[in-house]
Amino acid sequence: MGLRIYNTLTRQKELFEPLTPGEVRMYVCGITAYDLSHLGHARSALVFDVIRRYLEFTGTRVRFVRNFTDVDDKIIKRAEKDGVSPAEVSERYITEYQKDMERLGVLPASVEPKATAYIPQMIALIERLLARGFAYVVDGDVFFEVRRFARYGRLSGRNLDELLAGARVEVDERKRDPRDFALWKSSKPGEPSWESPWGPGRPGWHIECSAMSMEHLGSPFDIHGGGEDLIFPHHECEIAQSEAATDTPFVRYWVHNGFVQINKEKMSKSLGNFFTIREIFEKSPYGAPVTADALRYFLLATHYRSPVDFSDDALWEAKRALDRFYGLFQRLDESSGAAGPGDGLLLPLLERLDEGFRQAMDDDFSTPGAIAQFQLLRGELNRLIDAGLSRRSGERAREHFRSFGRVLGLFQSSWRAWEYESGTAGAETLTDEEIERKLAERNEARRRKDFARADEIRAELAAFGIAIEDRPDGTSRWKR
RNA sequence: GGCGGCGUAGCCAAGUGGCCAAGGCAGAGGUCUGCAAAACCUUUAUUCCCGGGUUCGAGUCCCGGCGCCGCCUCCA
Numbered sequence: 001m002g003l004r005i006y007n008t009l010t011r012q013k014e015l016f017e018p019l020t021p022g023e024v025r026m027y028v029c030g031i032t033a034y035d036l037s038h039l040g041h042a043r044s045a046l047v048f049d050v051i052r053r054y055l056e057f058t059g060t061r062v063r064f065v066r067n068f069t070d071v072d073d074k075i076i077k078r079a080e081k082d083g084v085s086p087a088e089v090s091e092r093y094i095t096e097y098q099k100d101m102e103r104l105g106v107l108p109a110s111v112e113p114k115a116t117a118y119i120p121q122m123i124a125l126i127e128r129l130l131a132r133g134f135a136y137v138v139d140g141d142v143f144f145e146v147r148r149f150a151r152y153g154r155l156s157g158r159n160l161d162e163l164l165a166g167a168r169v170e171v172d173e174r175k176r177d178p179r180d181f182a183l184w185k186s187s188k189p190g191e192p193s194w195e196s197p198w199g200p201g202r203p204g205w206h207i208e209c210s211a212m213s214m215e216h217l218g219s220p221f222d223i224h225g226g227g228e229d230l231i232f233p234h235h236e237c238e239i240a241q242s243e244a245a246t247d248t249p250f251v252r253y254w255v256h257n258g259f260v261q262i263n264k265e266k267m268s269k270s271l272g273n274f275f276t277i278r279e280i281f282e283k284s285p286y287g288a289p290v291t292a293d294a295l296r297y298f299l300l301a302t303h304y305r306s307p308v309d310f311s312d313d314a315l316w317e318a319k320r321a322l323d324r325f326y327g328l329f330q331r332l333d334e335s336s337g338a339a340g341p342g343d344g345l346l347l348p349l350l351e352r353l354d355e356g357f358r359q360a361m362d363d364d365f366s367t368p369g370a371i372a373q374f375q376l377l378r379g380e381l382n383r384l385i386d387a388g389l390s391r392r393s394g395e396r397a398r399e400h401f402r403s404f405g406r407v408l409g410l411f412q413s414s415w416r417a418w419e420y421e422s423g424t425a426g427a428e429t430l431t432d433e434e435i436e437r438k439l440a441e442r443n444e445a446r447r448r449k450d451f452a453r454a455d456e457i458r459a460e461l462a463a464f465g466i467a468i469e470d471r472p473d474g475t476s477r478w479k480r
Numbered sequence: 481g482g483c484g485g486c487g488u489a490g491c492c493a494a495g496u497g498g499c500c501a502a503g504g505c506a507g508a509g510g511u512c513u514g515c516a517a518a519a520c521c522u523u524u525a526u527u528c529c530c531g532g533g534u535u536c537g538a539g540u541c542c543c544g545g546c547g548c549c550g551c552c553u554c555c556a
Contacts, residue, residue, distance in 0.1 A: 004496085011484090013496070031556075044556035074554070158483055158552075205554085227556030231484090234555090257556070258485090264548070268555060301504075302493070306486080307549070317492070317505050324504095327518065360494090368494055372503035382519055451514055458516080469518050477518090 003058070003362045005223075006305060008231060008254040009155055013364055016253065018222050023061045025217040026052065027251075029209060029226035029234070030112070032069040033093035034078045037100055038274040039295075039310055040260045040267045044227050046296060046409075047257045047304040047365075049106045051225070053407045054361050065216045066109035067209060068094050070116050071192055071202050086192050090114075100277040104292050105409045111216050115208035119194045122203045122211040125245050126183045126196075134244040138174040140186030140199040146179045149240040155254060156232035181237050183207050206237035210250075214242065220249040228256040228305075258307045260299075267310070275310070286319065287421030289413055294319040296409050300367040321375075322410070323422070328378050329401070330415040330477075331385050332394035340388020349384075350400050353377045357404050367408060374401070374411075423465065423480035430464050439468070439476055446474070 003016040018024045028048045031041055048066070055062045069075075070090035079086040094114070101108070126142055129135040134148050146152050146160065153159050160179060172178075182204035187193035193200040213221065219242065226235065235254065242250040259266045262273040284291040298318035302308040353373055360369030381389075381397055389397075405411030413421070423429060430438075442457040458468050461478070470476045 029556075032554085038556090040556050042556085047556090072554090156483080156551075161482090225556095228485090229551070229555055232551060233553090259550075259556075261549080266550065266555090270553095270555075306493090309492085313505095314492070321504060324518095331519075363496075366494075368503080372494070375503050379520085383521095386520060446514080449514075455515075467517065470513070470516080471518095472512085479518095 004364055005253050005255060006364045008256050009251075011157075014253070018060070019220065019252065022059070023063070024055050024223065025063045025221040026223035026225065027065045027067075027209070027213040027217055027221065028109075028224075029230055030066045030068050031093075031097055032072050032074060033090040033097065034072065034074040035093060035269070036276040036278050037093075037097050038260075038267060038269075038276050039280065040227065040274065041097075042100070042104055042106075042277050042295070043260050043299050043304075043308070044225075044257050045101060045106045046104065046299055048225050048255075050300065050367060050408060051223075051255070051365055052109075053107070053409070054365060057407045058358075062110070063217060064109045065111045065113065065213060067212050068097075068112065068114045069205070069208065070094065070114045071208075072205065076191055087116075096278075103281060103288055104277065105296065105412075113212045113216065115203065115212070116192075118208065118211045118215060119203065121215050122207045123184075123194075123196050125207060125211050125214075125241065128245045129183065129241065132244065134241075135183055136176065137198050140184075140201055141174070141182060142184035142198055143175055143180040144183050144237070144241060144244075145176060146181070146240065147177055149244050151243070152236065152240050155236050155239055158232070181206065181233065183241070206234055207241060209234070210238050210242040210245075213238075213251075214246070219246050220252055222251075223253045223255055224251040225255040225257070228258055231256055257304045261307050261309045262311075264307075264309060266307075280315075284315075287423065290319065290322075290418065290421040293322055293410060293413070297322055297371070300408055300410075301371055303364075303366060303368055305364075319422075322418075325374070325378060325401070325411060326413070326415045326418040328381055329398055329411075329418075332381065332389075332398050333415060335385055335389050335391055335394040337391045338388070339390045342384030342387040342389035343393045345384060345387075346389070346393045346397060349377060349380050350397065353400060353404065357407075361407070370408065374405070377401075419479050429480070430461075430466065435461065435466060435478055439478060442468075443474060443476060 004013045005016045006013045026048070028044070030045075031037055045066075052062050052064050068090070071086070075086045075089050079089045082089065098108075126135060129144065130137070130142065135142050135144050184196060184198060184201050184207070185204060186199055186201040191202065193202055213224065224235070224238075239250050261267060265271060265273060267274045280295065281288055281291050286294070294315055295318070298310075298315055299308060301318065353376075356373035356376070357370050360366040360373060363369065385394075401411045438457050438461055442454045445451070445453040445457065461468060465480060467479045468476050469479070
């Protein structure tokens with residue numbers, strides 16, 4: 001079959017063939033580091049993390065670059081507001097971002113370059129564009145002349161006339177054409193600046209990604225990703241700059257993720273309807289590992305290109321779904337050592353997961369399809385356990401969940417850790433010993449057929465958020 | 481206004497022209513249980529926003545509506 005990826009450039013799914021077989025080079029636009037990241041940033045990071053993991057899962061070597069924009073108007077503004085330097089602002093929020101990613105279980109990229117470390121490469125690129133007649137200098141600013149690049153607009157599906165008609169920005173009079181964009185900006189006093197052939201200044205937004213991607217991945221490279229709001233103008237401009245400078249294609253597959261929404265509206269800074277990753281973890285009633293898994297499950301249960309609507313209910317639903325999986329893992333773990341009728345049926349089921357999982361992921365990274373495969377297997381395994389399954393088979397099945405789940409970053413905890421972290425944080429709770437003592441007392445009462453007392457103890461434990469499940473043999477297990 | 485996307489059960493959500501339209505959550509009934517919980521079984525869309533068309537056959541392709549969203553300004 002082979003992996004097929006939806007390419008924004010061609011607006012269709014295409015068979016994915018890396019430039020070098022067995023090796024993929026991908027670049028994803030990271031964040032501008034001027035504030036805490038929100039769920040939308042988390043989705044983008046997660047989606048490309050999963051894409052990267054899946055490629056690696058299939059035996060591909062992945063060189064993965066995710067950048068940080070650490071020079072920008074918003075950073076400068078924030079620095080003024082906080083009374084610190086722009087560098088301090090970006091450093092701080094890069095660190096915060098990395099903390100968030102670690103907590104979410106998003107792996108670090110192979111390279112995480114910062115724009116300011118690539119000023120010489122950017123200057124070289126701009127000089128090349130000037131030499132080739134694609135750019136011009138006005139009072140220390142350098143602009144890219146969009147009209148000179150015939151393919152401008154191809155990625156976002158628009159032509160130059162439409163862009164002019166729809167222009168809502170106030171036009172910089174010094175531009176030859178209102179659609180031209182800045183490659184280099186002369187800096188005002190007090191702003192971060194670097195020496196350049198055109199005087200002290202700082203790079204325009206788009207040029208950094210061209211410089212950093214080509215520096216680390218060459219040109220062309222395989223996959224360039226980002227949120228769909230970057231299609232225009234950011235990625236359109238990247239293509240123009242890069243291809244005008246090198247005269248070779250820039251990127252082969254453009255991949256864009258859809259937005260996180262709140263009540264069907266895009267989550268964004270400007271609308272103010274955003275949740276930071278930080279506050280979701282802090283507000284969550286669960287431990288961080290459980291919240292991370294629930295968040296991942298929630299985000300991956302929708303295809304990456306579709307919008308996904310966030311709510312507390314949605315997160316709760318994801319948590320419930322994961323509870324069922326961890327419930328299965330516990331049952332698998334508790335299965336008796338003896339061989340049973342289920343053992344002979346196990347292997348075909350595991351093979352079916354293998355095939356179904358790959359088929360789903362090969363179809364433009366259909367994580368919802370992959371999750372459905374896990375759900376199917378969950379039901380099958382519960383039935384096998386009812387029929388009788390050996391401990392050895394149970395371990396084998398659990399290992400299957402763990403190895404395939406790793407691609408999505410799910411099912412990696414032990415069921416004990418899962419239950420423990422599911423405990424209502426902050427609330428008063430009981431120690432394991434206290435719970436065991438209560439449980440023993442209850443089971444003693446049950447033996448005496450003193451069900452009133454047994455139910456009373458169950459209610460007491462329930463008040464602490466502890467649920468009891470009785471086993472057929474008269475013992476009980478509990479969950480926080 | 482231009483461009484793009486979406487509209488599938490109470491809710492979330494797959495679906496690359498052709499077996500009964502994945503899967504999950506919630507609900508209902510049942511098995512099990514002292515009662516529960518968990519697990520399992522059964523059940524929940526004669527139909528995929530509406531109207532045309534292409535086809536032997538369309539949720540899936542085409543045309544026209546209606547509704548929602550996004551981009552066109554910084555934005556994952």
